[in-house]
Amino acid sequence: MPRVVRGSTWSARLGGLAIAACLFGALPALAMDGIVEKKVFEMPSYTTVGGGTIKNVRIGWESYGKLNEAKDNAILITHFFSGNSHAAGKYKPEDAAPGYWDSIIGPGKPLDTDKYFIISSDTLVNLSPKDPTVVTTGPASINPDTGKPYGMSFPIVTIKDFVNVQKALIDSLGIKSLQAVMGGSMGSLQAFEWAADHPDMVKRVIAVIGGPEADPFLIGWLNLWAAPIKLDPNWNNGDYYGKAEPKAGLTEALKLVTLHARHWKWADAAFGRKWAEEGKDPKAAMGNQYAIEAWLDKAASSRAAVSDANHFLYLVKANQTFVTGNGPSLEDGLAKIKAPVLLIPSADDLVFPPDRTMRPLKERLEKQGNTVEYSEAITSTLGHLDGVANIAKAGDTISQFLAK
Amino acid sequence: MPRVVRGSTWSARLGGLAIAACLFGALPALAMDGIVEKKVFEMPSYTTVGGGTIKNVRIGWESYGKLNEAKDNAILITHFFSGNSHAAGKYKPEDAAPGYWDSIIGPGKPLDTDKYFIISSDTLVNLSPKDPTVVTTGPASINPDTGKPYGMSFPIVTIKDFVNVQKALIDSLGIKSLQAVMGGSMGSLQAFEWAADHPDMVKRVIAVIGGPEADPFLIGWLNLWAAPIKLDPNWNNGDYYGKAEPKAGLTEALKLVTLHARHWKWADAAFGRKWAEEGKDPKAAMGNQYAIEAWLDKAASSRAAVSDANHFLYLVKANQTFVTGNGPSLEDGLAKIKAPVLLIPSADDLVFPPDRTMRPLKERLEKQGNTVEYSEAITSTLGHLDGVANIAKAGDTISQFLAK
Numbered sequence: 021m022p023r024v025v026r027g028s029t030w031s032a033r034l035g036g037l038a039i040a041a042c043l044f045g046a047l048p049a050l051a052m053d054g055i056v057e058k059k060v061f062e063m064p065s066y067t068t069v070g071g072g073t074i075k076n077v078r079i080g081w082e083s084y085g086k087l088n089e090a091k092d093n094a095i096l097i098t099h100f101f102s103g104n105s106h107a108a109g110k111y112k113p114e115d116a117a118p119g120y121w122d123s124i125i126g127p128g129k130p131l132d133t134d135k136y137f138i139i140s141s142d143t144l145v146n147l148s149p150k151d152p153t154v155v156t157t158g159p160a161s162i163n164p165d166t167g168k169p170y171g172m173s174f175p176i177v178t179i180k181d182f183v184n185v186q187k188a189l190i191d192s193l194g195i196k197s198l199q200a201v202m203g204g205s206m207g208s209l210q211a212f213e214w215a216a217d218h219p220d221m222v223k224r225v226i227a228v229i230g231g232p233e234a235d236p237f238l239i240g241w242l243n244l245w246a247a248p249i250k251l252d253p254n255w256n257n258g259d260y261y262g263k264a265e266p267k268a269g270l271t272e273a274l275k276l277v278t279l280h281a282r283h284w285k286w287a288d289a290a291f292g293r294k295w296a297e298e299g300k301d302p303k304a305a306m307g308n309q310y311a312i313e314a315w316l317d318k319a320a321s322s323r324a325a326v327s328d329a330n331h332f333l334y335l336v337k338a339n340q341t342f343v344t345g346n347g348p349s350l351e352d353g354l355a356k357i358k359a360p361v362l363l364i365p366s367a368d369d370l371v372f373p374p375d376r377t378m379r380p381l382k383e384r385l386e387k388q389g390n391t392v393e394y395s396e397a398i399t400s401t402l403g404h405l406d407g408v409a410n411i412a413k414a415g416d417t418i419s420q421f422l423a424k
Numbered sequence: 425m426p427r428v429v430r431g432s433t434w435s436a437r438l439g440g441l442a443i444a445a446c447l448f449g450a451l452p453a454l455a456m457d458g459i460v461e462k463k464v465f466e467m468p469s470y471t472t473v474g475g476g477t478i479k480n481v482r483i484g485w486e487s488y489g490k491l492n493e494a495k496d497n498a499i500l501i502t503h504f505f506s507g508n509s510h511a512a513g514k515y516k517p518e519d520a521a522p523g524y525w526d527s528i529i530g531p532g533k534p535l536d537t538d539k540y541f542i543i544s545s546d547t548l549v550n551l552s553p554k555d556p557t558v559v560t561t562g563p564a565s566i567n568p569d570t571g572k573p574y575g576m577s578f579p580i581v582t583i584k585d586f587v588n589v590q591k592a593l594i595d596s597l598g599i600k601s602l603q604a605v606m607g608g609s610m611g612s613l614q615a616f617e618w619a620a621d622h623p624d625m626v627k628r629v630i631a632v633i634g635g636p637e638a639d640p641f642l643i644g645w646l647n648l649w650a651a652p653i654k655l656d657p658n659w660n661n662g663d664y665y666g667k668a669e670p671k672a673g674l675t676e677a678l679k680l681v682t683l684h685a686r687h688w689k690w691a692d693a694a695f696g697r698k699w700a701e702e703g704k705d706p707k708a709a710m711g712n713q714y715a716i717e718a719w720l721d722k723a724a725s726s727r728a729a730v731s732d733a734n735h736f737l738y739l740v741k742a743n744q745t746f747v748t749g750n751g752p753s754l755e756d757g758l759a760k761i762k763a764p765v766l767l768i769p770s771a772d773d774l775v776f777p778p779d780r781t782m783r784p785l786k787e788r789l790e791k792q793g794n795t796v797e798y799s800e801a802i803t804s805t806l807g808h809l810d811g812v813a814n815i816a817k818a819g820d821t822i823s824q825f826l827a828k
Contacts, residue, residue, distance in 0.1 A: 070707060176707060236695045236716050237688035243717045244683060247676045251655040272651045279648060284641035284780045291640045293747070303474060303580060303745045306737065310744065312640050313647045333710065340714065341707045343697070370774070376688045 054126055054133075056082050056109035056119070058153050061141075061189040069184070069346060072175020075164050079142040079185055080155045081105050084125055085133030087193065094195045095131060095422075096186065097121070097140040098203035098210035100408070101335055102147050102277060102323065104154050107140040111153065121204075123412035130418040136199060141189055143182040143210070145174075145334045151326040159330035160261065171330055172258035178338055179206075180346040183213045200422060202226035204407040205371065206335075209234075209342050216345040216356040225357070226418060228364040228398070229407030231377030233343040233350050238371065241280065246336045248272035249329045258330045267321075270329045274320035283368045283403030287312055354384055360391035362421045364414050366406035367399040393421055458530055458537075460486050460513035460523070462557045465545075465593040473588070473750060476579020479568050483546040483589055484559045485509050488529055489537030491597065498599045499535060499826075500590065501525070501544040502607035502614035504812070505739055506551050506681060506727065508558050511544040515557065525608075527816035534822040540603060545593055547586040547614070549578075549738045555730040563734035564665065575734055576662035582742055583610075584750040587617045604826060606630035608811040609775070610739075613638075613746050620749040620760040629761070630822060632768040632802070633811030635781030637747040637754050642775065645684065650740045652676035653733045662734045671725075674733045678724035687772045687807030691716055758788055764795035766825045768818050770810035771803040797825055 063077040082105050087094060097107045099120075108125035110118045119140070125131040131138050145158035159174040190198070201214040201222050208230025215222045234242070249255050252269025260266060295302060296314035309317075345353020363382055365374035372378070378394065385392045395417045398410040467481040486509050491498060501511045503524075512529035514522050523544070529535040535542050549562035563578040594602070605618040605626050612634025619626045638646070653659050656673025664670060699706060700718035713721075749757020767786055769778035776782070782798065789796045799821045802814040 172710060176710065178707065233697070235688055235692065236697055236714070237683075237686075237691035239697070239714045240683050240691060240716045240720055243713075243720065244676070244680055247679065248652055248655055251652055251673055251676060253657055269655055272648070272655060275651065276648055279641075279644050282641075284639055284777060287641035287644060288639065288780075293637070293640055293643070302741070303582065306576060306580065306741060309647075310640070310643045312644045316644055316647065337706070337710060373688060376692075 054084065054109035054118070054122075055111070055113065056084060056106075057111065058082060058105070058155065060155050061185075061192065063185065063188055066181075066185060066188075068175045068181050069178050070176050074144075074157060074175060077144070077157045077185060078155050079144065079157070079189065080146070080153070081139060081141045081189060082107065082109075082119070083140070084108050084138040085136050087137040087195070091193070091195050092197055093135065093199060094137045094139055094190070094193075094197075095199050096190065096201045096214070097125075097138060098182070098186070098201065098207040098214075099140070099143065100203070100205035100207050101339065102274075102327075103207070104146050104148065104151070104156070105140040105142045106153060108138070120408050121411055124415050124418060130415040130422070131202075132419075136422075139190070139193075141186045143206070143338075144177050144185055145331050145338070147328070147331050147335055148323075148326040149328050149331060154326075158328070159258065159334055160328045169261040171261065174330070174334065176337055177334060178346060179209045179213050179342045180217065182210055182338070183217055186210070186214075187218065197221050197223060200224035200226050202228070203230070204228035204411070205230050205404065206339060209339070209344075212344040212353075212357070213342075213346070215359050215361070216353045219356055219358040222359050224421065225359050225361040226364065226421065227361065227378070228411065228414075229366050229369050229372055229404050231372045232354060232381050234340050235376055237376070239340045241371070242336045242340050245273055245276045245280070246333050248276070249332060252329075255329055258333075260329070266329045267324055270327060270332060271317070271320045271324040273329075273332055274323045274327065275316045278316060278320055278323075280371055281404040283370065283401060285368065285401035286403065286405075289401055291315065355388060357385070357390060360393075360421070360424070361385055362393045362395070362417065364395050364398055364407070364411075364417070366402070366404060366410075367396045368402075368406070369404045371404040393417070458488065458513035458522070458526075459515070459517065460488060460510075461515065462486060462509070462559065464559050465589075465596065467589065467592055470585075470589060470592075472579045472585050473582050474580050478548075478561060478579060481548070481561045481589060482559050483548060483561070483593065484550070484557070485543060485545045485593060486511065486513075486523070487544070488512050488542040489540050491541040491599070495597070495599050496601055497539065497603060498541045498543055498594070498597075498601075499603050500594065500605045500618070501529075501542060502586070502590070502605065502611040502618075503544070503547065504607070504609035504611050505743065506678075506731075507611070508550050508552065508555070508560070509544040509546045510557060512542070524812050525815055528819050528822060534819040534826070535606075536823075540826075543594070543597070545590045547610070547742075548581050548589055549735050549742070551732070551735050551739055552727075552730040553732050553735060558730075562732070563662065563738055564732045573665040575665065578734070578738065580741055581738060582750060583613045583617050583746045584621065586614055586742070587621055590614070590618075591622065601625050601627060604628035604630050606632070607634070608632035608815070609634050609808065610743060613743070613748075616748040616757075616761070617746075617750070619763050619765070620757045623760055623762040626763050628825065629763050629765040630768065630825065631765065631782070632815065632818075633770050633773055633776055633808050635776045636758060636785050638744050639780050641780070643744045645775070646740045646744050649677055649680045649684075650737050652680070653736060656733075659733055662737075664733070670733045671728055674731060674736060675721070675724045675728040677733075677736055678727045678731065679720045682720060682724055682727070684775055685808040687774065687805060689772065689805035690807065690809075693805055695719065759792060761789070761794060764797075764825070764828070765789055766797045766799070766821065768799050768802055768811070768815075768821070770806070770808060770814075771800045772806075772810070773808045775808040797821070
């Protein structure tokens, strides 16, 4: 059994296989069983773009592969709204599933850990502080000045703040350039911000199911995602720590996120018009449900069990306020980006519809002289979620983009 | 000033113009100022498809144009989720706006009141019982057996129940056939049900922004629409009449309906990333909003003022349970439809996406031998709402379909 150590153990575990590969040719694609661990990056104090101070900042991060001596083989992965830095591997062999992009991260995979040092970083204010593998500072953290959770006194944070803290992490590793910053959904917002803020450091951008700003319709949707939390009397203006928590509101909020990130093709295939319980016709009682309703309740309820309602609200704000470069205009922000950009939308994305997000972005970037590639290869039946579940379909495109 | 009388006064008002038209050629298109009134159809008792009994049933209805002697020039209009039978004209000249499809209903318009007798009927359980022009029976009505509002003891109703009550209205007028049944969104569900239940009576179906069933993804969305109401402690399992009402939950529910029925093109054009208030940067405080958020709050709040939370829940159930013909299968229901069908989707509809709803329906109906026409002429920037706001763009298609 592989030991869990600080840093990825891909290389150690695969020593024998690597030798075999030298002798017998290409390394075979491996099962999703790399063992990884969550690491912690700490800052004694961080001042937000808005001028707020957060003491004892911690974010979780993971890495896969080895940093080379020149320290120039790093790729940074930034995560989506409800995700965290667990992008690949498993913490324990018996984990039910590996990290979310395990299908493209590993030896011989598109993000090849024999070649690249993959760093996957949390954002501030991770949605799921009750997940034991999440260590990231947010409103549920203890404010050292008061000894109590921040709640709504936590400073407002932006995508640029997420990038600033990640930059400090990258600096702490002595890394001066990144082969790529790659992220899905909210992760793509961070990737664009990285490329605008550190144009000489970011060699490539790989943006999946996202966009260069929160468009007005998305701003409206994010408001609706947040609304159920505020309706729950237990939310109590964010002051609920140590009391009954707004679980019902948070569950409804997560139901919205869950459904919005999917598609009717998924609903048809997964449920059809099936009832939730045999013999309980939805026409017979107001409480009788269809299968998709019961599934939404259950899926969101288990997500709510590890999530925090205030963190949800802060993430909504961070997404709503996002424009690449953090203002004054999207045009200004995009003008700062020098790197070639690979755009990977899902054609059926309802959260970041490509016709509003990546298609016009492609044109804008090309117009200003950037190299842009565009692939809808991931499109399947899941809508927005294709960017996580079906990323392997863009594997060749990603490999080739990284090799250029 | 025209008098308000029972029945439309189009003919009376336009007598002079009609003579002028005979003398000088075609009648010019008229401003939306026909004066109409709400009428009431009553049934001493109605037994629902599910076996429940509702006493003293009332639904509102309106009519435009004149029923001819043969009583064979009638067209029935059925309404959408948040609408009512006010499809054309104004109650008073000073009304801010005419009925929702006024652009196609009137003398010389596609639904030509010089030729057709247009009947527009409420459904049971209208969303807005506090609107003084809405008279329709639902959970907020007094149960004659208890002297108190039904609340959640009101029987579950289906789209077929809506059609059954409308059928009684049409029978009461001595009408034996309908030139067409036409409806938008939930109105289209009623139109399909009419055509399946009364195939020898319905000569044409005109279905706008809808579908022949609630698909599983829509069932999920309808669950989410309803959720904020149940989160509001004032909802109190539907027992709130005479007490504080669940206004906050109903407002959030209506925000969801409002946004879901629109599109990013609308949000871009109407708001962009504008702030709600000058000097109040949304990045500066959790409560500072973007313009689209403030608009949603305001629009939904004014809709909530005339709406009823329990009615909302009953309408959600009626829509979720809909399959043309009321089961056992969609195939069975569609097989009953004999009439030619005109399908008018909006290409950008997020509630009834044409690729899931009207496109496959066209194929199914053609396969079973129906005449089907299909037009996306209404598509503009409003998504689902194009079916109301831009129906006039399908005016010629509708005229020609009615003339065949």
